[in-house]
Amino acid sequence: MEEKLLIGPFTQLLPLSGLPLKGAISDEKLLVIEQGGLLISNGRISEIGKFSELKKVAYRIERVEEETVCLPGFIDAHTHICFGGSRANDYAMRNAGKSYLDIAKAGGGIWDTVTKTRKETDNSLVDGIVERAKTHLSQGTTTIEVKSGYGLTVAEELKMLRAIKKANNTTPQDLIATCLAAHMIPKDWSGKPQEYLSEITENLFPILLSEKLTNRIDAFIEESAFTAYQIEPYFKAGKALGLDITVHADQFSTGGSQVAVDFGAVSADHLEASGDLEIELLAKSNTVAVALPGASIGLGCEFSPARKLLDSGACLAIASDHNPGSAPMGNLITQASLLGTFQKLSNAEVLAGITARAAKALNMNDRGELSKRKLADFCLFPTNNYQEITYHQGQLLPSMVYKNGKKVF
Numbered sequence: 119m120e121e122k123l124l125i126g127p128f129t130q131l132l133p134l135s136g137l138p139l140k141g142a143i144s145d146e147k148l149l150v151i152e153q154g155g156l157l158i159s160n161g162r163i164s165e166i167g168k169f170s171e172l173k174k175v176a177y178r179i180e181r182v183e184e185e186t187v188c189l190p191g192f193i194d195a196h197t198h199i200c201f202g203g204s205r206a207n208d209y210a211m212r213n214a215g216k217s218y219l220d221i222a223k224a225g226g227g228i229w230d231t232v233t234k235t236r237k238e239t240d241n242s243l244v245d246g247i248v249e250r251a252k253t254h255l256s257q258g259t260t261t262i263e264v265k266s267g268y269g270l271t272v273a274e275e276l277k278m279l280r281a282i283k284k285a286n287n288t289t290p291q292d293l294i295a296t297c298l299a300a301h302m303i304p305k306d307w308s309g310k311p312q313e314y315l316s317e318i319t320e321n322l323f324p325i326l327l328s329e330k331l332t333n334r335i336d337a338f339i340e341e342s343a344f345t346a347y348q349i350e351p352y353f354k355a356g357k358a359l360g361l362d363i364t365v366h367a368d369q370f371s372t373g374g375s376q377v378a379v380d381f382g383a384v385s386a387d388h389l390e391a392s393g394d395l396e397i398e399l400l401a402k403s404n405t406v407a408v409a410l411p412g413a414s415i416g417l418g419c420e421f422s423p424a425r426k427l428l429d430s431g432a433c434l435a436i437a438s439d440h441n442p443g444s445a446p447m448g449n450l451i452t453q454a455s456l457l458g459t460f461q462k463l464s465n466a467e468v469l470a471g472i473t474a475r476a477a478k479a480l481n482m483n484d485r486g487e488l489s490k491r492k493l494a495d496f497c498l499f500p501t502n503n504y505q506e507i508t509y510h511q512g513q514l515l516p517s518m519v520y521k522n523g524k525k526v527f
Contacts, residue, residue: 124176126155127169161522191260191495198441203234258497267298290526300337339374412445452512
């Protein structure tokens, strides 16, 4: 007989199921189950509904006595939490009015993190990932995308991706690796940009598959990184191998979202510089638009045009961009709440952006909502009103977090 565990009763249970994956969402579309419960079997949801009804078929009951709101576990679809060192000096210089070029000349910027990350041992990288993942877990995040991109050689990118894989076996959360070897042109590369990309394509891509390190590649399309023309053969090679594509797009200048749509990318991330043309492109495509409010806060620049993207019919996810340079905060619910304030997003749009729509940004259909056969990933907040969660902008933290039906925080 299948053993079914019932957890509850929750003052409010918000499954976030049945919401559209594209376009605007009003709060009236949210299903709120009063005194709800989750019936769990083998790490997945068996049934969802009223606690009193589910008691009749439960094998075992785990009661939640206090006032509690239950939400799906959060999904952070864009982070860089595998790194070495700090860029606190960059932050101080930026706030003192120094430009990106000034900071780079003073030894800061992405290359500073590359230099420090290369000096890290395999074990120290793993320890750093695990420690940062613990913080994300305490904030309700049960799935975290983690990029490489601070190695920028075949050997150093492999070191990062192997560290992410090892950390994934240690953390309660799922860590989803992405190869960002095309983060920038390495300063110690003596050849042309296309030659560097060919080196990665020929010598790194096959190992990604043979060691099962990742099935995702990313590239930074920007004046300071790679052009649309330069990245084309790189993405073509990745697609030929069956790799999913995601793009750092439209952060400071436009062009990246066009590349993302042209290549059928799973997501286009950043989008702070996106205008009406880029918004329309994304809205008419199946590429998820991923807003990264942490980068806007860290850099002091405009937020992604989240409201316009939603009203145009795009699928909008929200991620933290947790990294040592532009987005050191790493608090997903705080950033999503602030984006909601400045872009006038409904609670439904904010919560969908860090659950169901974030799952779509990772091309994963087994999580992001609480419904039959989905993973039993959920977080419990000590309140009787789900609106309090975004209202407190990250100060109201989960009292418990479950992964695959097991309490992990």
